[in-house]
């Protein structure tokens with residue numbers, strides 16, 4: 010689906026030579042492209058077998074005003090509480106979701122003793138690594154603006170996702186301009202000579218699929234890694250490797266070619282190994298990544314919620330298994346957490362304060378502040394009878410499936426959905442009148 014969007018526009022086919030980014034369109038032979046009504050009109054006899062190049066809109070340099078707006082918005086939306094590398098100073102440790110978790114994992118967090126850190130470490134799973142926002146000029150600005158408004162899972166090995174923030178389209182475009190200020194480069198490459206079958210073979214011979222998935226592209230054997238990769242890099246690299254399905258939308262073709270030949274040139278800290286690919290090998294792999302037919306991939310199913318339990322459920326159980334397991338890390342008690350109640354309480358990530366404290370019975374009972382500035386109960390029944398807080402946890406499943414629910418932000422924000430049993434527990438507790 011991702012790849013087909015672009016093919017909706019009537020295509021003129023070009024042998025790529027001139028300015029602008031190149032998108033390869035597979036022709037009818039072998040690559041099964043949906044839009045093959047237009048046949049290449051090229052002189053060479055092999056032309057029909059070769060991928061043909063379409064010129065998508067060339068991305069010119071962003072205006073300095075836009076870039077400056079974007080820089081401000083990156084600060085307002087506190088991107089540096091999770092991401093490094095934005096050229097802005099990182100959030101302080103007591104607000105930095107990733108740095109604090111990393112320090113605790115490394116045992117270097119100086120505000121707690123070793124035993125406490127060891128105990129915490131065992132509990133911290135999420136937000137210990139997020140992609141660094143360095144070398145972002147490799148992305149297509151248009152993709153970035155879309156992704157920021159409707160983020161989806163890019164890395165199958167990474168459990169946290171980019172949170173769905175409240176960025177207006179113009180704001181997302183400004184942030185994208187800040188991250189991708191430059192004009193697109195023109196790749197000097199003879200796409201017409203590209204051999205996608207060779208590109209596909211190389212993925213196997215170099216062992217690319219050891220770390221990557223390429224969903225919808227059919228069977229691609231893992232092969233054996235062609236360069237030595239130490240165990241730690243392999244583990245983290247597998248976690249951080251994007252699904253190559255999105256690459257054709259994400260990356261500027263010129264940057265893709267550079268990336269394949271020398272990833273560290275674009276992003277010095279990347280875990281992607283340098284395979285020392287030749288320009289020809291890079292071109293063939295790029296041609297395969299850009300043109301191979303992608304089957305539709307079923308999104309994860311949106312489950313039904315479970316019926317309430319018949320056994321009694323009291324607050325300590327819901328607190329331990331839900332609210333204090335996950336929720337209070339963003340909805341905490343500001344008195345406990347040095348004045349910062351987290352983005353879901355005292356505000357953050359560009360959200361106004363909702364003053365929702367999920368760290369105590371009293372906090373939960375006093376609800377949140379809605380858009381009108383009034384206190385609203387999180388237990389309030391929605392028109393279908395579902396208590397709001399339960400609906401919001403179910404809405405996270407819908408978000409993960411790419412179908413966000415209007416007016417209900419999925420919780421926990423940007424993290425895997427709570428299990429159906431955990432949601433059932435909250436549901437049961439509310440249905441029983443929320444006993445202490």
Ligand code: HEC
Pocket residue numbers: 082083086087088089090091092106139140141142153157161162163164167169170171172174184251358423
């Ligand atoms: C709560 C933490 C968090 C915050 C805050 C956050 N992000 Fe992210 N972001 C993530 C995670 C996690 C991913 C990885 C998602 C994936 O790979 O599926 C991500 C991915 C991205 C990516 C894709 C990068 C790549 O290499 O694939 C971009 C771009 C991005 N975020 C930009 C932003 C911007 C801009 C902001 C601020 C407006 C922001 N993020 C705020 C957690 C966060």
Ligand code: HEC
Pocket residue numbers: 090102103104105106107109110113128129130132133134135136334335338339351352424
């Ligand atoms: C000052 C350090 C610190 C900061 C800052 C911090 N955390 Fe944590 N976080 C912790 C500790 C410590 C734990 C483990 C607590 C425990 O064991 O009960 C934890 C646990 C978690 C958990 C539950 C365990 C897991 O991995 O699922 C989540 C979710 C979480 N944090 C999210 C966040 C988010 C989101 C932010 C940024 C808004 C954040 N944290 C900022 C220290 C921090």
Ligand code: HEC
Pocket residue numbers: 140141211212215216217218219220221234238242243245246247249250251252253255256259260265268269276278279280281282284294298
């Ligand atoms: C050790 C694991 C590992 C191996 C092996 C590996 N990669 Fe990667 N690759 C990564 C990681 C991690 C990233 C994400 C880089 C980042 O954001 O820093 C990446 C990024 C990419 C990207 C950019 C995708 C995007 O949408 O952003 C492409 C293309 C790519 N790799 C192709 C390949 C090819 C081709 C091979 C084999 C020649 C290969 N990779 C082998 C880990 C790996």
Ligand code: HEC
Pocket residue numbers: 331332335336337338339340352353354357358360361363365367377387397398401402417418420421422423424427
């Ligand atoms: C990563 C941070 C984060 C985590 C974890 C998180 N929340 Fe939130 N939550 C927020 C933010 C930010 C808002 C404000 C959203 C807005 O203003 O639209 C919010 C708002 C809410 C609201 C108020 C209604 C609304 O949409 O504004 C409820 C209810 C809520 N969260 C419940 C939960 C529950 C239940 C959990 C645990 C299952 C949870 N949250 C975990 C960040 C988080």
